[in-house]
Amino acid sequence: MSRFGNKNVSLFDLINMVFMLGVVFIMLYPLYYMAIVSISAGGPVSRGEVGFYPVQLSLKAYEIIFSSAPIVQAYQNTLLYTTVGVAINLIMTALCAYPLSRSHFYGKHLFAMLIVFTMFFDGGMIPRYLVVDSLGLLNSLWAIVLPPAINVFYMVMMRTFFQAIPEALIESAHIDGANDLKAFVKVVVPLSAPLIATMILFYAVGHWNSFFSALIYLNESSKFPIQLILRNIVIQGDMSAQSTEMSGVVGTMVVDQNIKYAVVMIAILPILVLYPFLQKYFVKGSMVGSLKG
Numbered sequence: 001m002s003r004f005g006n007k008n009v010s011l012f013d014l015i016n017m018v019f020m021l022g023v024v025f026i027m028l029y030p031l032y033y034m035a036i037v038s039i040s041a042g043g044p045v046s047r048g049e050v051g052f053y054p055v056q057l058s059l060k061a062y063e064i065i066f067s068s069a070p071i072v073q074a075y076q077n078t079l080l081y082t083t084v085g086v087a088i089n090l091i092m093t094a095l096c097a098y099p100l101s102r103s104h105f106y107g108k109h110l111f112a113m114l115i116v117f118t119m120f121f122d123g124g125m126i127p128r129y130l131v132v133d134s135l136g137l138l139n140s141l142w143a144i145v146l147p148p149a150i151n152v153f154y155m156v157m158m159r160t161f162f163q164a165i166p167e168a169l170i171e172s173a174h175i176d177g178a179n180d181l182k183a184f185v186k187v188v189v190p191l192s193a194p195l196i197a198t199m200i201l202f203y204a205v206g207h208w209n210s211f212f213s214a215l216i217y218l219n220e221s222s223k224f225p226i227q228l229i230l231r232n233i234v235i236q237g238d239m240s241a242q243s244t245e246m247s248g249v250v251g252t253m254v255v256d257q258n259i260k261y262a263v264v265m266i267a268i269l270p271i272l273v274l275y276p277f278l279q280k281y282f283v284k285g286s287m288v289g290s291l292k293g
Contacts, residue, residue: 031268038062038262045257061262070221071229071263078225079270082207085145089203090196092149093158098184101162102170112159119152125216132217143217144225148206154199161195162188205271226267234260 037045041056049055065071099105100112128147137143165188173183189196211227218224 034261034264037257038265040258042258061258062266064259065262065266070224071226073222074224074226074229075266077223078208078227081141081144081210081225082204084141085148085207086200086203088145088149089151089154090199093151093155093199094184094189094196096150097155097158098162098188101159101165103167115152115155129216138217139219139223141223144210144213145207147213148210151203151206154202158192158195158199161192165191201275204274208267208271226263230263230267233263 033050036052036054037050038061039057039059040050040054041058041060044050044055096115100108100115102108132138132143132147137146169187169191170183173187178186209227211225211231214223214225214228215231218228
């Protein structure tokens with residue numbers, strides 16, 4: 001019998017298809033709408049004429065944004081925070097997960113319990129702020145990238161993945177004269193490419209979308225990330241404060257909504273570009289790293 005020979009199955013498939021298309025539309029339309037508004041002229045946007053396609057195509061909103069020094073600086077800051085943060089995350093998470101995955105590591109269960117304990121019990125925002133302040137990290141790059149250096153859940157995933165690597169491979173590296181660090185770099189890391197790619201995606205999204213740490217720890221606007229600038233624009237309506245160029249054109253060629261949605265688009269673009277390159281590792285890395293206990 002063919003796949004569609006049974007009418008009940010065909011009806012079920014059709015209902016599923018319609019339902020999933022509806023879900024996709026609901027999820028993607030807001031993003032699509034922001035994109036077409038950001039490239040439409042201010043007049044049609046203010047009159048509510050933009051619905052399913054851009055009206056009077058215009059890139060003026062993007063010209064204004066990229067001519068705004070604070071926004072360009074914030075974008076550069078976010079790239080820096082994300083790059084340095086992800087590098088620290090991967091190194092710290094891997095160096096924590098690898099010893100806990102080895103059967104001969106004395107006291108690994110105690111250390112694992114103490115680390116996992118922090119997933120459920122947290123000191124809170126005020127103690128974290130006091131620690132950052134006492135270390136002299138306020139208003140610096142390190143206040144953004146060091147407190148979230150290790151995500152315990154991701155560390156557990158990585159430890160589980162490392163446990164699946166045969167012990168014989170590591171022992172063979174030791175027989176060839178490699179110490180633990182060299183065996184980790186030469187044997188374990190190359191075998192963990194899917195998981196590392198998954199961790200890069202997870203950590204990069206976290207750093208790129210983060211604004212609360214910057215809101216608490218940073219005092220100078222020149223060090224703000226793009227997400228904090230976006231928060232000021234979208235929530236507070238702080239348009240002209242970001243750029244002197246904005247105040248002269250808002251209401252003529254562009255309106256506030258053009259600027260807001262254009263900033264949203266440039267804020268999410270890097271993650272949209274990064275995901276397709278890491279997507280093929282995503283399912284394999286996340287599933288393998290979470291199945292074995």
